[in-house]
Amino acid sequence: MMKPVLPLVAGMMLAALSSLPAQAGLFSSSEVDAEKQAVQLARETVNGEYQLLTVQELKQWMDEKKPLLIVDTMPFADSYKKQHIPGAVNMAFPMSDMNVWDKATMGATTQADFLRLLGTDKARTLVFYCGFVKCARSHNAALWAKKLGYQHVYRLPGGITAWKEAGYPLEKGGTAAPTGTAQSDAAKGATCTQGC
Known part of the structure; x- marks a missing residue:
């Protein structure tokens, strides 16, 4: 029953x-x-013709001391100065799609400033990040690096949020990216230091 x-x-x-x-x-x-x-994310990646990278992969590259340039694309005072991935340099990009580089989208920062930051080695590994997957700042930077002829361009879609959630170290402070003047240390070929 x-x-x-x-x-x-x-x-x-x-x-x-x-x-x-x-x-x-x-x-x-x-x-x-x-x-x-x-x-x-898939559409942005296809459109930008760059590659994606996880925080675990980036951390491994840093631990292996792979030569690379990490670029934080968030606003200097509101984000980068407070916390960033160790060794990262800063150049802010807009959150909205940036198909044209002009004063309306980039203010005083020029393509020449971006090229100085990235350096002359077009085969250098570049990693761009912002705050989180939905933030398009890193997409815009990676897209423009590809447009300017850089070959090994990566976007870290989870950004600083995924980096923190993984429990990886952070740095504070730093200086804003130079505009219109001398080449930065990052552009001269410096690789990441301090925790890389």
């Missing part, structure tokens, strides 16, 4: 549980958001 009841109860519980996420919206909104972010 107990045997027929058990499958019936199990079936009712399964039916109730399977309809719960749809009714309560437990999974649908997070999956929709995840899908939207994934598709946007």
